[in-house]
Amino acid sequence: MTDSFVHHHSAHCESGVTAGLLTHYGLPMSEAMAFGIGSGLFFAYFPFIRVNGLPMSTFRCAPGGIFRLVAKRLKIGVERRTFGDSQRGMAALDGLLDRGIVVGAQTGVFWLPYFPPALRFHFNAHNIVIFGREAGGYRISDPIIGEPVVCPAADLERARFARGVFAPRGRLYWLTDVPRAIDLTPAILESIRDVSRVMTRTPVPLIGVAGMRYLASSIERWPARLGARRAALYLGQLIRMQEEIGTGGGGFRFIYAAFLQEAAGVLGDARYLDLSARMTAIGDRWRDVAVAGVRHCKGEMRGDVSYADVAALVRECAGLESALFRDLDATARSPR
Amino acid sequence: MQIRDVPQDEAILGDVTEISYALDDQGRYVMVETAGWEPSNVANQQAWDQVLAGIDAVLADVRAGRRSPLAYHMARCQMNAGLLASYAGRSTWVVRRHLKPGPFRRLRDRDRERYAAIFRIPVDQLGVVPPESPKP
Numbered sequence: 122m123t124d125s126f127v128h129h130h131s132a133h134c135e136s137g138v139t140a141g142l143l144t145h146y147g148l149p150m151s152e153a154m155a156f157g158i159g160s161g162l163f164f165a166y167f168p169f170i171r172v173n174g175l176p177m178s179t180f181r182c183a184p185g186g187i188f189r190l191v192a193k194r195l196k197i198g199v200e201r202r203t204f205g206d207s208q209r210g211m212a213a214l215d216g217l218l219d220r221g222i223v224v225g226a227q228t229g230v231f232w233l234p235y236f237p238p239a240l241r242f243h244f245n246a247h248n249i250v251i252f253g254r255e256a257g258g259y260r261i262s263d264p265i266i267g268e269p270v271v272c273p274a275a276d277l278e279r280a281r282f283a284r285g286v287f288a289p290r291g292r293l294y295w296l297t298d299v300p301r302a303i304d305l306t307p308a309i310l311e312s313i314r315d316v317s318r319v320m321t322r323t324p325v326p327l328i329g330v331a332g333m334r335y336l337a338s339s340i341e342r343w344p345a346r347l348g349a350r351r352a353a354l355y356l357g358q359l360i361r362m363q364e365e366i367g368t369g370g371g372g373f374r375f376i377y378a379a380f381l382q383e384a385a386g387v388l389g390d391a392r393y394l395d396l397s398a399r400m401t402a403i404g405d406r407w408r409d410v411a412v413a414g415v416r417h418c419k420g421e422m423r424g425d426v427s428y429a430d431v432a433a434l435v436r437e438c439a440g441l442e443s444a445l446f447r448d449l450d451a452t453a454r455s456p457r
Numbered sequence: 458m459q460i461r462d463v464p465q466d467e468a469i470l471g472d473v474t475e476i477s478y479a480l481d482d483q484g485r486y487v488m489v490e491t492a493g494w495e496p497s498n499v500a501n502q503q504a505w506d507q508v509l510a511g512i513d514a515v516l517a518d519v520r521a522g523r524r525s526p527l528a529y530h531m532a533r534c535q536m537n538a539g540l541l542a543s544y545a546g547r548s549t550w551v552v553r554r555h556l557k558p559g560p561f562r563r564l565r566d567r568d569r570e571r572y573a574a575i576f577r578i579p580v581d582q583l584g585v586v587p588p589e590s591p592k593p
Contacts, residue, residue, distance in 0.1 A: 130476055130488075130490070131476055131488075132475070132476040132477065132478060132488070152488075153478070153486065173504070173507070231534075231535070237473045239501065239505070242504075242535060243535055243536070243540065265475065265476070266473070267473070267474060267490075284540060284543035284544050285540045285543065353503070354503065354507065357499075357500040357503040357504065358500075358504075360496055360497060360499075360500040361497065361500045361501060361504060363497075364494060364496060364497035364500070365497055365500075365501065367475075369476060369477060369478045370458060370477045370478060370479075370491075370494075371458070375458060375477070375478035375479070375486075376478050378478070378486065379478045379486035382485070382486050383486075397486075398484075401458070401480065404458065405458060408458070408496075411494075411496040411497065411500075412496055414496070415495070415496035415499045415500060418499050418500055418503050419499055
């Protein structure tokens with residue numbers, strides 16, 4: 122039985138789990154570094170995909186991407202499994218824990234009893250670490266909760282086999298082969314080039330900087346097209362995606378700035394400190410979007426901040442990120 | 458964002474704190490606990506108001522005999538017919554039928570037990586809806 126797992130309270134579940142597993146197996150890594158190497162930063166606006174009947178925007182990559190890319194870029198052997206049958210899925214988990222293996226798992230938060238009730242929506246891409254078993258249930262390190270918790274077996278089973286969008290199908294993942302020492306440099310450079318490419322050069326106008334500009338022009342049309350009430354709901358959804366638990370603030374921009382700062386140390390290249398400071402300023406600008414937008418959600422000061430003002434802020438973020446990622450790309454292509 | 462700017466606006470999370478990334482006096486990034494931030498609290502409350510308004514509307518329908526109590530439990534668990542069908546292992550069409558009072562009354566015991574297990578309530582509670590609307 123593994124009792125020695127060290128719990129770290131993190132901003133985001135998947136980067137927290139990835140950093141926790143790597144650290145446990147002898148490769149100490151911060152959450153920000155895992156987020157960066159896993160190319161966690163992203164933006165997309167998909168008006169035709171609905172979450173709670175409202176258009177989806179996202180500031181992070183698709184679920185599972187961070188762990189997959191970190192393992193790939195650091196050449197760490199991992200195994201990932203899903204299960205068709207929940208009893209077999211629980212038996213497989215027990216088998217792994219009996220062998221002393223610390224396991225990552227994908228769950229639906231709606232069924233996790235220790236989760237704050239205010240956050241219990243049907244969201245199925247929540248990652249946790251399972252590191253032991255005792256009479257009352259399973260010992261769980263949930264990165265966004267302050268302390269390790271114990272979760273009854275029946276609840277965990279239900280959370281692992283939640284239904285709906287992103288249904289986890291009991292997904293478990295664990296490390297099988299960890300190199301003694303790793304060189305972070307190539308992984309960092311590759312991940313920065315990758316994020317810069319996606320953010321500035323994806324030929325789909327819904328993704329990256331182009332997606333932000335598209336979102337901005339949509340926001341301008343919302344009040345006329347939807348009416349004040351529904352437009353406010355659309356804005357509220359955007360703010361939740363940007364600031365809701367798990368982003369570290371500013372739509373993950375602050376975590377990424379922390380990654381760039383750490384990267385400057387690893388690479389011994391002070392240019393990344395400047396880029397990190399610019400990323401921080403962009404995160405602050407996104408916070409301004411939330412501050413301006415939320416006035417409409419409260420239904421007050423309608424004349425004070427118009428939807429056009431919110432759109433202008435989003436457009437400003439797009440311009441800043443466009444310039445930043447071009448510079449980041451150039452910097453990563455000319456290492457010192 | 459500087460450490461002193463990390464918001465501590467009490468959220469509907471209760472005593473749960475989140476992690477925020479902020480700069481210390483030397484300009485280094487550190488992880489800081491935050492109790493919540495007013496704009497995201499408002500957005501979160503707005504989402505819950507939507508859920509509760511939905512439950513209210515369903516309750517009114519159930520009392521008026523337009524929909525079955527199953528519709529109330531479904532709304533309470535933030536499900537739609539498709540998601541409930543997926544949990545029940547039945548087709549969406551069948552679940553939609555069970556949302557009507559007549560077909561719900563004629564439900565077989567096996568189906569009642571299955572629904573009660575999904576909502577985690579005793580079987581005899583499946584046909585019961587609360588007298589009051591839920592409080593936010």
